[in-house]
Amino acid sequence: MTLENTKSPAVAQSMVCGTVVEPGVFTLETRDLPDHAPEGWALIDIQAVGICGTDYHILEGKHPFLNYPRVIGHELSGRIAESTGSWTAGQLVVVNPYLSCNACRACTRGKPNCCSNIEVLGVHRDGGLCSRIAVPQQNLYPATGLTELQAAMVEFLAIGAHAVRRANLTAEDRVLVTGAGPIGIGTALFARLSGAEVHLMDMSRARLDQATAKFGFENTHLAGTDILSGPLQDGFDVIFDATGNAAAIEAGFPLLAHGSRYVLVSVVKETISFSDPEFHKRETQIIGSRNATREDFETVMSAIREDRIDTGALCTLTLQLEELPNKFSELAKDREGLIKAIVTL
Template structure:
């Protein structure tokens, strides 16, 4: 039917179903987008596995968006035109909490991310406030779907205040870690990438990693001591979310170092507090990204420095989404990014 659209829904943990819903109409201040590509991310995987405490079911996942402007609601600025290629900042902010009052909108206490606390973009169409729409015709449709996941790593490096003086260890070379490697390299830092998968480590090299360590075959501590002449990295970015990688970050960072934590660990983690105090560490979380991070990623992609096919593990149509997600569950180390084409 003309006013119906196809949607991908996680009906319950472990079950993805293709349904139809009514096509949305843009309200005042909103833009109706025709979705082109949407990426599956780690939060979608957690939702599929029933491990995301923020998700209720059924839920339409997806917040890594490539789309085209289909229709403009009232009171939308004239700079937006039908047919423009866009991506979307998928977070909300309340404007009232302490994070918002400091203009750290990415950490809003009341944030609702598309595909997590509210239905996402894995649908034929989605209507969003114009303030969240970023138009960029210089990027292709696949690149636009990679903007948001890259921003998370960019933001983490900004939080770590990385400069060309630093040696940065990135633990975990999936999509988020890849973005952190790119950003740290752009800052002029010496970058060390650690992972358990050689394919991802090769991609880390292409992103700008000066050194790579396979922590299954190599001793992480010994290799870091060799590379840093016994000092340890001055910044560690944790992009995995496991107890052992959190502990490694604290243990391996240099004295007076900074640790930036992106990954969510589902289990409680024990630390030796002596290391926090003795090293006088700065340990910080890093959540989502700010508009400036989106602008930085878009500039990077426009410079033509990235072959996006190096990051895309698979492109599927909606009917194949369930099988693709199950494949990711069975081979988590082999997937960088799965895109769904609408």
């Protein structure tokens, strides 16, 4: 895997972008600085960008919906570059990276997160790991009361908040979150805020110990161990999968209680199979959870402002854009102790 640093000296009207040219090749390239936005859009000066599993998968050539080269970055905080509409120059905003068409059946029924023509920044079109980007104004939310780093963490937390909302959790539910990476931790945090009893499962004891030490999750289980005994013998009312692993998803079905819900937060390319008699006798609901909506972003921002989410514990490290070519491959290879790395611009 080759990482290149080809950053050119900054000049007027130019900017540096973090681009995956092809699998294994990440470079900093110079592009023209956008100086205008289409009608209804706004120019955003990016302040911070969270690096997530999607970005690592793009680097590793594992993303199924991407054409190279691609400027990555979809967990974005920024400031309004020029006053427009109701937005004021310098105002800090959170960017919703899911660009919807507003015309398909999903959009007209209030589900823009699963728009049939969706374009995700950093995936279907160039993202925000650069100095400036143009974004539809409907995809901007005021980051009132948040710092630039906190605003860059809203999107990945909104994934978990959306999944929890899809599950209609109550305080009576016993919940298992499989996968203790960033998305799993975010899901577990919002499941706990719902009042549910939350358990975590992962293949890594180090990740589970980190979840206990940083966030107070005491009910942790190593994947592959028999946990259906004692008080857990009846299984879990709700399971959230955040593993991104087909075998792990299939292994979750026997852990479901009767009358349960299985929420698939992660997506895999493989076909998932399960026993239909076991599925039916449990009257299980299988729920897909994709992206997030304005409501979920607002839920996350409110939780951060009210100190119900410890963003300091979530942010493992920060680095400047110029450091990323020498760090990206290392971060991608060893993520066991990493929750969230944030690039500042």
